[in-house]
Amino acid sequence: MTVSEYLKQNTAVYHDAAEKLFNSGKIFNKTFTLEDYKKIIHTNYLMLLHSEDKIFHKLDRYSEKLQLNNRKKLPLIEKDLKSLLLEKTAAGHELELLSHHEALGAMYVIEGSTLGGNVIAKQLSRTEGFDDVTFNFFGCYHENTGAMWKNFKETLDAEVHENKYDEVLSGAKKLYTFLLNVN
Template structure:
C-alpha cells in the first residue's frame, strides 16, 4: 500500500467530519448559501495562515519536486476574503508540525482540499447567489488540478518509506483537527 492510499484510508473519518461541518451535501443540491461559503473560506484561511509557511519551511528540500512555489494558496484565499468582505483573523490555537513527514501529511490535506475545491467551484458557479464570486482558492490550479494532485501524490509515494507512514498520518490528522476546531 502506498502512503497516499494509507492516508486516504486512515483520514476518511476526518474528511467526512469536514464535509459534514461545512454542509458539503448542500453544494450539490444547490442549497449552499453565500454564508456557508464564507464559513468554508474563513476556516480554510485560518488553516492556511497557521500551516502553509510551517509546511513549506519543513519541506524546503523537496521544493522543486513538489513545485512548492506553484502551491502557495494563502495569497489566493486572502483575495477571496477581501472579495467576500471578511476580516483577517488568527486562530486561538497553534499548529505544530515536528518533522518533514508531518509536513507532508499536512500538505496532503491541503492538496486534497484543492482537488475537492475545484469541484466545489464548478458547482457553485452554477448556483444562484454566486454570480460574480471569484474562486481564487478553490479554483487555484484551474485545468491543471488533476495534474497537480497526481504530481503531489507521486512525489509523496516515492519519498515516504513505510516506516514513516504513521508520522505522515500524524501530520494529516493534526491539520484536519486544526481545521475542524477553528470552524
C-alpha cells in the same frame, strides 16, 4: 499499500467530519448559501495562515519536486476574503509540525482539499447567488488541478518509506483536527 492510499484510508473519518462541518452536501443540491461559502473560506484561511509557511519550510528539500512556488494558496484565499468582505483574523490555537513527514501529511490535506475545491468551484459557479464569486482559492490550479494532485501524490508515494507512514498520518490528523476546531 502506498502512503497516499494509507492516508486516504486512515483520514476518511476526518474528511467526512469536514464535509459535515461545511455542509458540503448542500453544494450539490444547490441549497448551499453564500454564508456557507464564507464559513468554508474563513476556516480554510485560518488553516492556511497557521500552516502554509510551516509546511513549506519543513518541505524545502522537496521544493522543486513538489513545485512549492506554484502551490502557495494563502495569497489566493486572502483575495477571496477581501472580495467577500471578511476580516483577517487569527486562530485561537497553534499548529505544530514536528518533521518533514508530518508536513507531508498536512500538505496531503491541503492538496486534497484543492482537488475537491475545484469540483466545488465548478458546482457553485452554476448555483444562484454565486455569480460574483471569484473562487481564487478553490480554483487555484484551474485546468492543472489533476496534474498538480498527481505530482504531489507521486512525490509523496516515492519519498515516504513504510516505516514513516504513521508520522505522515500524524501530520494529516493534526491539520484536520486544527481545521475542525478552528472556528
